[in-house]
Amino acid sequence: MTSSAARLEWEGELGDGLASFRERVRARGAELYRDLPWRRTRDPYQIWVSEVMLQQTQVSRVDGRWQRWCERFPTPDALAASSSVDVLEEWQGMGYNRRALSLWRAAQAVSDAGGEMPRSYAELVALPGIGPATAAGIRAFAFDLPGVYLETNVRSVFLHELLAEEVGVRDRDLVPLVEACCPPDASLPDDSPRSWYYALLDYGAHLKRVLPNPSRRSAAHVRQSRFEGSHRQKRAELVRILLAHADDHAVGVGCGVLAEELSRVESEAGRAELAQGEVLELLEELEREGFCHSSGDIWHV
Numbered sequence: 380m381t382s383s384a385a386r387l388e389w390e391g392e393l394g395d396g397l398a399s400f401r402e403r404v405r406a407r408g409a410e411l412y413r414d415l416p417w418r419r420t421r422d423p424y425q426i427w428v429s430e431v432m433l434q435q436t437q438v439s440r441v442d443g444r445w446q447r448w449c450e451r452f453p454t455p456d457a458l459a460a461s462s463s464v465d466v467l468e469e470w471q472g473m474g475y476n477r478r479a480l481s482l483w484r485a486a487q488a489v490s491d492a493g494g495e496m497p498r499s500y501a502e503l504v505a506l507p508g509i510g511p512a513t514a515a516g517i518r519a520f521a522f523d524l525p526g527v528y529l530e531t532n533v534r535s536v537f538l539h540e541l542l543a544e545e546v547g548v549r550d551r552d553l554v555p556l557v558e559a560c561c562p563p564d565a566s567l568p569d570d571s572p573r574s575w576y577y578a579l580l581d582y583g584a585h586l587k588r589v590l591p592n593p594s595r596r597s598a599a600h601v602r603q604s605r606f607e608g609s610h611r612q613k614r615a616e617l618v619r620i621l622l623a624h625a626d627d628h629a630v631g632v633g634c635g636v637l638a639e640e641l642s643r644v645e646s647e648a649g650r651a652e653l654a655q656g657e658v659l660e661l662l663e664e665l666e667r668e669g670f671c672h673s674s675g676d677i678w679h680v
Contacts, residue, residue, distance in 0.1 A: 408578020423496035423521035459490035481508025519572040523565035532583025621680040631677035
């Protein structure tokens, strides 16, 4: 069967409702298109970095940081050859330090396998920190391959357009719709997986600006907890303090000093100081996740 014939058959299977939905999304996507830096490349590594940075982070914060990261670590091999200190230092201010370590560990796996980013879904999700949505995003935006790329802006469009009256919508109910609507290949440049998901992202971002966020009607929606004063904030601040002592790597820094410095930050913010035992618990938690290590009472990043 020719690609044109396959295309016609596929369009017929969508049905009139989904076909008209796709036309609306394509039109709105063309109208609302955002010329973002990571859309000017098909490098799977650079696209992967953008996908990780954009998770629960505003686009405006990523623009600039993504370019700097790709300049400092331009390939998986370059990232793999860097130290965890370099990687965490470059990530500071982006939040969720675990993502930086996962990028670094996954880059090491890619480098060990020859340095080329995999194309298959199974190989991608086998890498540290790459879940279904990130894998589908890499495949769509780097390789123009179809898949189920289901993230908050994509959810918003499907919920707004097709499930306007529904609440508590589960992802497993959205997946068949997302899968059915994604173009099967890149035979038509204006209607490929890459262009289709860009249209969904831009339309979804627009909907969230002008309407009550449609994705709140998703069962997967989780209201982000307050950062300041949280356990996550204290962990992040402790990582920052450890990085500030990175030049003392050969000597390390004692838990007492770390407790004093973290308590000073908390006190300046109007929060209670931490006991040394509380800081030790945070350090041991970070050590289990690979952020730091200890030699007795001495800590190193």
